[in-house]
Amino acid sequence: MKQIAIVICNYNYERFLAEAIDSALAQDYPGTRVIVIDDGSTDGSRAIIGQYGSRVKAVFKENGGQVSAYNLGVEIADTEYVIFLDSDDVLYPGAVSEVMRKFEEGDLAKVQFRLDVIDEAGKQTGAHVPHTEPPVDCGRLLRDGWLYPSPPASGNAYSVRALKAVFPVPEGGINRYGADFYAIYGAALVGPVATLTLSLGAYRVHHTATPSVSFANSEQIKKAPKAFKERWVTLREIAKERLDLELPPAFHDFAHEKAYFGSSLYHASLSARWRWMLHDSRAYLHTIVANPFWGLKKKAGTLFLSCLCLLPYSPLSDFVVRYITNPLARRSTAGQ
Incomplete structure (x- = not known):
């Protein structure tokens, strides 16, 4: 049986962490391993992780940012496949089984699936992401500069082989965060992407009470576009040096x-x-x-x-x- 790791990268999310770990441990696919990487939390996260004992592989590191946690996760994942689950998100019990059935259909670099949007209290909002299904050959369009529709980090399962062709990613500066950018789009440069058009998990959006134009959690709406541009520059460098691919100077999204x-x-x-x-x-x-x-x-x-x-x-x-x-x-x- 092929193995898959659910890697939960956490930083100071003690109020959501147990729910994320429980959802990973509740998967009905027997070949599932759970790894929790704590990125130097200063709250009660490490005590929560310790309560799970040998049921999870716990890794405690100094704070280095999300990209450093992904770099480590890709390095230590000794399975064929991996899901990076944000520590404030959850997977539904059959998620891994659905993903592994899809991987069995072909030599895929990534399988992505829909995520229901929940609020900070875990209540369903009625929305889901993404809204558009991309074609299998996302890599071709990406090489033309089009970022394909993808769910956030927790809605993606990867071939570890594909991620190791892209990671490690340079750390620091703009790359303290946004690791899923390199995983989502880097994987598509390595092989085909498949989409499951059903919800297999939940994506938590914070501060949903007040009407706003902002949807993403990690960055303010005015900062995110600049960050994307800088990450595209880094992805172009990685593609050229490691994959011998030339991406266009600008992207469309x-x-x-x-x-x-x-x-x-x-x-x-x-x-x-x-x-x-x-x-x-x-x-x-x-x-x-x-x-x-x-x-x-x-x-x-x-x-x-x-x-x-x-x-x-x-x-x-x-x-x-x-x-x-x-x-x-x-x-x-x-x-x-």
């Missing part, structure tokens, strides 16, 4: 461009909204019109909604920006 869209238009004046649309929206519109993962209906709908931001009624504009940028805003509005 709607999720990236809508961060600019949201931070530029939310609560902006009418003149500022028109100015952005006339002078700064080229990349944003390109990721809609030329998007290889979307159908005509979704492209037309997104363009129509984006144009509503140009109407002289700021409450409508702010609603549309939230609707486009944050899936939770759509659900909360529908429930009112």
Whole structure:
């Protein structure tokens, strides 16, 4: 039987950690191992990990950031496959079995699956990620500069062989965080990606009570686009040096461009909204019109909604920006 490791990278998430570990231990696939890497937590995380004894492999390290934890996880994983589970997320009991059945179908670098979105208390929000299913040959589109639709870190299972072709990744600076960027897109440069169109886990989004344009947990909406650009530069270097692949200087990604869209238009004046649309929206519109993962209906709908931001009624504009940028805003509005 092929083996898979669930690697939980934790830093100061004691209030969620036990739930994540329990979900990993509850998997019904017999060849599942659980590794918990604590990245220098200063809360009660290490005591929680200690309570599991030999049921998990515990690794305690000095704080170095998420990339350093991933580097170590890839290094010590002695299984064929691995899932990096964020310590505030959970896997459903049959997740690994579903993933392993998919891996048996071919020589895949990654199997990704949908994640239900939960709030900080663990309550289902009714949303899920991702919303679009990518083609199997994500690598071809990635080599053309298109970042393919992917769930966050916990919704991906990897061939360890594929990850070892990309990792270790340089640590420090912008690379203290964002390790899943290199895993998600690096793996697609090594081999095919398969998608399971069912929810096999839950992704916890913090601070969901107030309507916002921000959806990601790890970085503020104004910082994330810059971080993505810097990580793309690093991924290009890794691809060239280790895989002998030449990636384009710039990438295209709607999720990236809508961060600019949201931070530029939310609560902006009418003149500022028109100015952005006339002078700064080229990349944003390109990721809609030329998007290889979307159908005509979704492209037309997104363009129509984006144009509503140009109407002289700021409450409508702010609603549309939230609707486009944050899936939770759509659900909360529908429930009112």
